[in-house]
Amino acid sequence: MKQSINKVIIAGGGTAGWMTAATMSKLLGNVLDVTLVESEQIGTVGVGEATIPPLLTLHQLLKLNEQEFMAATQATFKLGISFENWKDVGEDYIHSFGTTGKDCWACGFQHFWLKGHQKGIASRYGDYCPELLAAEQNKFAIQPKQGLNYAYHLDASLYAKLLRQMAEQHGVKRVEGKIASVQKHDNGYLKGLILDSGQTLEGDFFIDCTGFRGLLIEQALHTGYDDWTHWLPCDSAIAVQTQATRAPIPYTRSIAHESGWQWQIPLQHRVGNGLVYCSRYQSDDDAREQLLKNIQGELRTEPRVIKFQTGQRRQHWNKNCVAVGLSSGFIEPLESTSIHLIQRGIIRLLQMFPLNGISEHDIKEFNQQTEHEVENIRDFIILHYHVTERRDTPFWRHCASMPIPDSLKHRIELFKETGRVFKVPNELFAENSWVQVMMGQGLTPQAYHPIVDHMPDHELEAFLAQIKAQSAHRAQQLPEHADFINHYCKAS
Ligand code: FAD
The missing domain is CATH 3.50.50.60 (FAD/NAD(P)-binding domain)
Structure with missing residues (x-):
């Protein structure tokens, strides 16, 4: 029994x-x-x-008041992650939480953008995403209708x-x-x-x-x-907190370095910093020196090394x-x-x-669902390391040439050939995330969906221009992120 x-x-x-x-x-x-x-x-x-938008759902379940939560955890708002030097040294892109452009029943917005880009009537892909533009302009507000998709730094x-x-x-x-x-x-x-x-x-x-x-x-x-170190070779991090030297920005910074990457997480009262690195290519002492060289503000904690195995x-x-x-x-x-x-x-x-x-069936179901979810996230993370134009250090040469899971290989090839990407059931990252990161890392599809050719060029131009103008307008009319936090938390 x-x-x-x-x-x-x-x-x-x-x-x-x-x-x-x-x-x-x-x-x-x-x-x-x-x-x-x-x-x-x-x-x-x-x-x-640093968190992602579904945390808001948990807070709703917990009936956690957002203003009280913000004040209690010194939180800031997060609209995405800025990936700097990932595609190549000196090149940046933002993976934002928002929606870019408008999809149609047959294909995603990237297909319209790709044709527009080829014709010279589209600007940067991120110009069609309000969250991305708001992040770049340090703007934020919670709006009842058509609000921004956001998470927190806490x-x-x-x-x-x-x-x-x-x-x-x-x-x-x-x-x-x-x-x-x-x-x-x-x-x-x-x-x-x-x-x-x-x-x-x-x-x-x-x-x-x-x-x-x-x-x-x-x-x-x-x-x-x-063990996934053959796909995700970083195995160490060094973390330190600093005094904030400027108003908090509404996004996380991820800055690629020679053998890993550095994070910057802005809170109301301080900044969380760290360097994730691969001990095969960088020593702890070297990582500490590199991190300390690349942060601003007085140290609030001693740098601390954390070892992990992916x-x-x-x-x-x-x-x-x-x-x-x-x-x-x-x-x-x-x-x-x-x-x-x-x-x-x-x-x-x-x-x-x-x-x-x-029940053994519950155990089996729980494990299958979890594995599936985790493995899709794993593939998404490997994508950032593997699809890069960086060849400047042994670490990046390794990442670019390492074998990758077949599931990821398939997604990359499909996108390269056709511009198509599909979210699998129960997957965390949606099509827009995959597209932003694939294109941000330097993958440009060879073709767009032929349905786009049903739209005459002048209509395509007007369609793109309208989304761009609406996105710019939505970002522009927002208050400064820091002002919004001050106002919002004081109201709690
Ligand atoms: P821990 O924080 O390690 O807690 C373990 C608990 O177990 C502690 O309370 C400890 O006291 C207790 N414990 C252990 N042994 C015993 C014992 N013998 N007896 C009694 N108690 C014991 N996640 C994100 O979502 N966003 C991020 O930006 C992010 N950045 C990260 C950066 C780095 C470098 C790392 C390593 C992780 C990061 N994570 C991030 C992951 C995140 O830190 C963890 O998911 C989160 O903190 C949960 O940790 P935990 O509670 O599982 O473990």
């Missing part, structure tokens, strides 16, 4: 742990008894501050604090302590966590949010890990344990997808939560 699930233990209190605790207690708090254990002495990974430790308050209000019990060992039942299922203090926390179901350690999913259950756990749900957050794998932070995957993991688990007992 299947054993019903009532007592849930969340191991770890970083972004993953507290997001899980807040959501689970809000949505299933009436039927579950939830305990979270974390260790202040171990601390959290301390990075992970302070991860303040965010965890806010979520903790919410979780505790909904009955989550927090235990401070270091997990020393894990007890199992005879069938291999997890039974309890034994803390340094000698206290035992027994549970029916466990959520591993212990970060890269994967204390339950790996160290106790030996689930295994698929890949995913062989099973995200194993027996009575689900891994959420870094314990489940790490693609790399280039498109700010980790917090999103935490959100997806939690929602998927709640959709399949085994209140009446664990």
Whole structure:
């Protein structure tokens, strides 16, 4: 007989742990008894501050007031990511969250733009996207109708604090302590966590949010890990926080360097900086020097090296344990997808939560859906490294020539030949994201969809001009991003 699930233990209190605790207690708090254990002495990974638009949906579920959230986490708005020196040194593009132009039933806007470009009647692809133009002009506002598509930059430790308050209000019990060992039942299922203090926390179901350690999913259950370093070779990061020297911009900066890339995440009170690099091509000391040379503002923290291995756990749900957050794998932070995957993991688990007992079918379905989702994101990230004109350093020559997954090879070839790109079911990144990055990285399709030829040239010219003018107008009439934040947060 299947054993019903009532007592849930969340191991770890970083972004993953507290997001899980807040959501689970809000949505299933009436039927579950939830305990979270974390260790202040171990601390959290301390990075992970750029997000993507679906986070707004989670906040709606949590009934989190946006103005209070902005004030509590010193957040800013994010309209996309500026990729600098990725296509080649000195070349930039923005991957924005918005929609570029207008699609038709047969094909995406890129086909109209491609013909316009060939005829010399189209300007830059980004000129047809209001979010992109607003980002470039440091403008932002939340508008009730036809609003911009946006996400946030947030302070991860303040965010965890806010979520903790919410979780505790909904009955989550927090235990401070270091997990020393894990007890199992005879069938291999997890039974309890034994803390340094000698206290035992027994549970029916466990959520591993212990970060890269994967204390339950790996160290106790030996689930295994698929290593993706042959596709995503960066394995190190160095992070440091600085005092802000200018008003916050509404986008993340990703600046490619010789053996990796640098991030800049603007918050209201400070800037998060870091360099992601590949230790095969750059030493930690060299990375530290490069990062410090390329940041402005007084340092607020000591530069800290973080080591990681790109890949995913062989099973995200194993027996009575689900891994959420870094314990489940790490693609790399280039498109700010980790917090999103935490959100997806939690929602998927709640959709399949085994209140009446664990079914092998649930486990299989959960793992298949997660793998599929993660692998599509992985391909999107590899695209940035592989499709580049950079050949100036051994790192970039390696990225350009490395073998890539067949799934990505197919998308690249399809786009190159036909200009077509399709979002697969349940995929995070939509067609517009793929197009912006493929073209931004230097891929120009050889052909556009023939349906575009049904539109006479003068109509195409007017169509493009109208979208461009509307996009420019929408961006222009917005207030300055910093002014909007001041006004918005003061109103809370
Ligand atoms: P952690 O923050 O490591 O938390 C682990 C928790 O487990 C801690 O509370 C710790 O105390 C506890 N713990 C561990 N061992 C024990 C033990 N023995 N006993 C008790 N408690 C224990 N994501 C994004 O979405 N956007 C980004 O911009 C982004 N940038 C990133 C940049 C870098 C360089 C890296 C490495 C990651 C980045 N991420 C980003 C990912 C993001 O940081 C994580 O997804 C997020 O912070 C969640 O981490 P976590 O909670 O899984 O792990």
